[in-house]
Amino acid sequence: xxxxxxxxxxxxxxxxxxxxxxxxxxxxxxxxxxxxxxxxxxxxxxxxxxxxxxxxxxxxxxxxxxxxxxxxxxxxxxxxxxxxxxxxxxxxxxxxxxxxxxxxxxxxxxxxxxxxxxxxxxxxxxxxxxxxxxxxxxxxxxxxxxxxxxxxxxxxxxxxxxxxxxxxxxxxxxxxxxxxxxx
Numbered sequence: 001x002x003x004x005x006x007x008x009x010x011x012x013x014x015x016x017x018x019x020x021x022x023x024x025x026x027x028x029x030x031x032x033x034x035x036x037x038x039x040x041x042x043x044x045x046x047x048x049x050x051x052x053x054x055x056x057x058x059x060x061x062x063x064x065x066x067x068x069x070x071x072x073x074x075x076x077x078x079x080x081x082x083x084x085x086x087x088x089x090x091x092x093x094x095x096x097x098x099x100x101x102x103x104x105x106x107x108x109x110x111x112x113x114x115x116x117x118x119x120x121x122x123x124x125x126x127x128x129x130x131x132x133x134x135x136x137x138x139x140x141x142x143x144x145x146x147x148x149x150x151x152x153x154x155x156x157x158x159x160x161x162x163x164x165x166x167x168x169x170x171x172x173x174x175x176x177x178x179x180x181x182x183x
Contacts, residue, residue: 048166048178056175066136075171078108080148086132091116093129095148099168106150106165113146122146 051059053073060071068083079096096112113125120128130141138154141147155163167176 048176051175051177052173053170053175064136069136073170075173077111077170079112080108082133082135084132084134091132093133095129097148099170101165101168104152104164106152106168107142108148108150110146110148 053075057071057073070081072079072081077096077098079094082093082095084091084093092114093116094112094114095108095110097108097110099106099108101107110126113122113129115125115128115132118125126141126146133141135141136154138151138157140149140151142149152163152165155161161179164178165175166178169175
């Protein structure tokens with residue numbers, strides 16, 4: 001009887017050792033696929049989103065610290081209403097146009113200019129507006145063309161995040177943005 005117990009224990013221990021050898025051998029002989037991580041650590045991760053005209057209008061008007069600067073955005077374009085003082089007299093001006101994205105700028109080619117309802121030519125009105133208006137930093141009027149240029153870096157200054165404007169489709173009530181390198 002002792003001889004059979006010894007044989008049963010021997011074969012049980014042999015079986016356990018074989019199982020351990022097989023597990024260890026299979027662990028060390030696995031083929032690991034090397035994943036291609038080149039460029040993923042430093043490439044920008046962009047979060048994209050779409051906002052309607054009304055949200056853009058609210059964001060601009062609520063966050064720009066200029067009370068005399070008001071923006072109206074609808075499906076027919078963008079209107080910028082500006083009230084300034086010249087020699088102590090309040091002058092109301094407005095410019096209107098269709099915004100487009102040009103690199104890091106939003107460009108609004110101006111089609112409707114108004115300076116205190118004066119009956120002047122558009123060239124004269126544009127020159128007067130450019131001379132007399134005190135626009136916020138990051139917003140300029142172009143030389144040679146009737147355009148209002150908004151540097152998108154202004155969003156980081158006033159909103160606290162760097163936004164990239166990808167596309168503007170104001171007629172369809174959509175503005176496409178992305179936020180880069182936030183992850």
